[in-house]
Amino acid sequence: SQKIEQNSEALNIQExxxxxxxxxxxxxxxxxxxxxxQDPGRGPVFLLLIxxxxxxxxxxxxxxxxxxxLKQSLFHITASQPADSATYLCAISDNTDKxxxxxxxxxxxxx
Amino acid sequence: EPEVTQTPSHQVTQxxxxxxxxxxxxxxxxxxxxxRQILGQKVxxxxxxxxxxxxxxxxxxxxxxxxxxxxxxxxxxxxxxxxLEDSAxxxxxxxxxxxxxxxxxxxxxxxxxxxx
Numbered sequence: 001s002q003k004i005e006q007n008s009e010a011l012n013i014q015e016x017x018x019x020x021x022x023x024x025x026x027x028x029x030x031x032x033x034x035x036x037x038q039d040p041g042r043g044p045v046f047l048l049l050i051x052x053x054x055x056x057x058x059x060x061x062x063x064x065x066x067x068x069x070l071k072q073s074l075f076h077i078t079a080s081q082p083a084d085s086a087t088y089l090c091a092i093s094d095n096t097d098k099x100x101x102x103x104x105x106x107x108x109x110x111x
Numbered sequence: 112e113p114e115v116t117q118t119p120s121h122q123v124t125q126x127x128x129x130x131x132x133x134x135x136x137x138x139x140x141x142x143x144x145x146x147r148q149i150l151g152q153k154v155x156x157x158x159x160x161x162x163x164x165x166x167x168x169x170x171x172x173x174x175x176x177x178x179x180x181x182x183x184x185x186x187x188x189x190x191x192x193x194x195l196e197d198s199a200x201x202x203x204x205x206x207x208x209x210x211x212x213x214x215x216x217x218x219x220x221x222x223x224x225x226x227x
Binding site: 034038041042043044045046049089096097098099100101102103104 | 115142144146152153154155156159161166167169200202204215216217218219220221
């Protein structure tokens, strides 16, 4: 069956450290993978998109990698801040007109 | 900055009643979506809409659900006869030319539906 798996346990890190979140998928061959941020009670907010032919994408303190062999994407936040505390969602397209989300990983950054 | 707006922010209804959730997508967008999120669970795809017709729908989107773009600006989700399990946050989203595969999906802030 098709799955998108993110660590369901919350990730707790200290301010200033790098947070690394993982997204694994099975039985998909996505051409694109996206990462979103979701705050409690709010809609998801787009962060980054990475294509299958791109190994890495950066935007300010954010970095995403995409390994189509491992079927995995890693999402890094460097120099993390308490304001980065949120749930981060991985999403892929199965080449139809729908974007499928993982369960998300909650990140908590402590001062 | 343009945004997707949704109304109502919260609706409480009795089981069996009809509910209409409204969305105003970003004005030059062409692709429209409804997602839902049951409390504590993942964001689930319901339906996509392009060129005034449904382009994709999930198993959740059964005959009780319908979507409409009645006037070129609003995009509505109707649930004909609500069930307890329809209680969730419903998100509208839109994106521009090329669809979400070439860019971001813009989400509204959601409409929380509570079915009693």
